[in-house]
Amino acid sequence: MFEAVYRWIDERIDLKGLQAKMLNEPMAGGARYAYVFGSALLFIFIMQAVTGLLLMFYYAPTADHAWESTKYIIEKVDFGWFILSYHLWGSSAMVAVLIMHISQVYLWGAYKKPREMVWLAGLLLFLIVIGFGFTGYLLPWDQRSYWATVIGIEIVDKAPILGDFLGRFLRGGPVPGAQTLSRFFVIHIMILPAALMAVAGLHIFLFRKAGPAGPFRGTTKELKEKMEYFFPTQVWKDIVVMGLVFVIVCTLAVRWPHEMLEEASPVASGLNPEPEWYFLFLFQLLRDPALAFLFSGEFGEFLGAILLPTLFLLLLAALPFIDRSPERNIFKRPIALTSWVVVMTSIVILTVRAIMFRE
């Protein structure tokens, strides 16, 4: 029966042709597990959208009921704890896989000509994902949410020229409150999803136009001989990894379900505010005693919290235009390899120190 429906539609819109165009993408050098991270990210986004939609059935985005409605979901609604925990662990999974994806693209030199625009769209997507994490964190409106947001917006406030305006725009006023929650909610569920879908569409379109970069080793002849089409081998690898991601996030959600703290309040509590794990390195950069000579004081904070991250992002954006060498083999790109190792190691060390020096 399904085949009959397929044939009926195919007769009218050439569905087979469309399917062929989508799935018969040639991949020099064949399918690899190294290429799965983009598809894994798409899968994670879809799961976040689905669980997020379900959460919206019961969540109340107003300061008077945000906390209670989140508690209702966790404690009362059937499997609410699972849906919410999946959504939260899924957001961590998204950042983790994003780091893997960016690293893989970087190490394979797939940002070089003719893929500069794919890389830039990708960086924009990276910022959107960070935005999701930042805005979503406030919505439960517990102590952790509230204080993380207070601090995060204070950092934005320190940006030059536009900082005060941006801070007020995000807060919906001079101080954080009910207006902040409304703004963060609409950004999280409407603006960022729309932006993500548009930019991800562009990213995939640009990627298909340029074609997959393929392995960084091997002569053209070897790669041609090992050519495979996207379907079925790469699709198969993608599906395996998607299944794995799903199982991992489910396991984390069940083993470590989310626990809310008390309702947000400006009163000093026993809580030591901390951002999500993927911001811990930045958090530690600003307070590590070994780095105090650089990052203490007003200028030091500006340097660590705003200037350096901005410069780093600009460097990433400029990468395809600075690194014009067509060499894609990472072992023949010593500067690239060393930079990656240094940056990743620093992030890991800072993250570990942040956890070690918890009060």
Added chain:
Amino acid sequence: MQPRITAKVICTDREVGEVSYVIADPIAKSVSHLVIKADGRESVVAIDGLIAGCTEREVRLTCASGALAAASAPFRRDDFVTIHDVEIPHLERNLDQVTPGGVLVPLPVLEKDLSRRQFFTRFTNVIGAMLALPLVFPVVRYLIYPLYQPFTNLWIKLGAINAMGQEPGVPKLFKFQKTVLEGYITRHYEKSHWVIKLTPELRDKIYPNGDHEFRDDKGTLIWVNKKDADIAVLSGKCTHLGCAFRWRKHKRFGQVFVCPCHLSVFDPSGTVLDGPAPRRLDVLPLKISGSGEVEIIDMEFKAGKAEQVRIA
């Protein structure tokens, strides 16, 4: 250097050149013209009715070369675009014999082995189902959680019996405060029901079978309304579609309950006199304490049904 595909064009008298382009009519999706290259010049000629026969190597025309020259026009490449520049649906299906400078690529697996393609498609769907199916049950339970909550059967204070009107047979609209936990929000709002001081006739009409028992689905007794009580409380919700009705003077029926939505008419006992209401007004469980405090259970029933089905 890339090879080009050509066919010779042969008129009745002689060979005139070779095919350099095939021009298709985008609407009819068939070949309408040929571009024939001869002596370095290209001319375009309509071939409707002119083709006698066609093989891979030659096109035989029915006319003589002189007549062909008269019917040709100089070929201007700028007047045409390739089929990669336009989107003409199903063109390839109709013109599968024509491959103008056709370029081919190796046949992908998708098209090659039907059974292998089907296997992979089915396997993908199986994995998808394995991911999605275990989620169906939790998600459905999640979505329907508040839909069928058990009844609370709480007694709500209506007021003192002395405040409820003294005239027998004349209903009084009584407002009260209702507090309800809706999920995570406790809401307070005003509601109203009709309280009527009973006469013997009203008692017979409201409680024709004696004391009225309120039972739940399993048959457990919740409360009994005594027939000989002083008052009865009628639900302010019209049994047709749930509107709040009024106590009015009616042209035909005199002083009655009239619903402004669809003009259902009820007498003081709640019996339907006129209009689309399918059943009499609902009576609520009523308790009067020794000190004259009146309490009710604010039950709600489905509107629009002849039988009384409790929903809250």
